Amino acid sequence: MDEELKIKVEDMHMGRLVGILSHQMMRNGNNPSIVMESDELTTLQKHVLKFILLETLHHDLYQKDIEEEFQVRKSTATSMLQLMEKKGFIYRESAKQDGRLKRIVPTDKAKDILPAILEHIDKTEHWLEKGIPREDITLCKQVLWMMHKNLEELQRKQGCDSKNDSKKL
Numbered sequence: 001m002d003e004e005l006k007i008k009v010e011d012m013h014m015g016r017l018v019g020i021l022s023h024q025m026m027r028n029g030n031n032p033s034i035v036m037e038s039d040e041l042t043t044l045q046k047h048v049l050k051f052i053l054l055e056t057l058h059h060d061l062y063q064k065d066i067e068e069e070f071q072v073r074k075s076t077a078t079s080m081l082q083l084m085e086k087k088g089f090i091y092r093e094s095a096k097q098d099g100r101l102k103r104i105v106p107t108d109k110a111k112d113i114l115p116a117i118l119e120h121i122d123k124t125e126h127w128l129e130k131g132i133p134r135e136d137i138t139l140c141k142q143v144l145w146m147m148h149k150n151l152e153e154l155q156r157k158q159g160c161d162s163k164n165d166s167k168k169l
Contacts, residue, residue, distance in 0.1 A: 040087050061104045
């Protein structure tokens with residue numbers, strides 16, 4: 001890295017740098033609309049469908065998982081999933097361990113999109129990591145995950161503080 005770039009990055013706020021990268025990924029690569037050309041779903045619904053397709057490869061998925069991943073209210077997740085179900089991208093079935101829980105399952109219509117999504121992820125990851133040593137990639141991932149956990153802790157603390165503040169009123 002040249003000196004001018006080192007100075008620029010050193011003085012840049014971490015949040016700004018993450019925001020710049022996130023915005024660029026949305027424009028150039030992480031936008032599921034690039035892979036899912038269907039106008040049946042909104043951009044957020046496409047992100048949710050991508051999440052459903054990738055996560056259900058490894059484990060069962062429930063509405064609560066959608067709420068947590070996308071930081072949306074239960075009512076928002078419910079209406080979004082109902083629409084996705086109506087349009088034939090998912091269906092929900094009762095969980096074996098608890099009939100009140102509804103497992104989210106992608107339909108064949110949704111699964112048909114999966115190969116293009118996986119290929120797109122591979123290409124994006126290749127470009128993100130191009131020319132960067134593996135150990136730097138690993139360190140970057142660890143640091144970003146630690147930042148994520150720090151912000152989660154801050155949210156919990158602020159949530160507790162706001163509850164305590166409302167009790168004082």
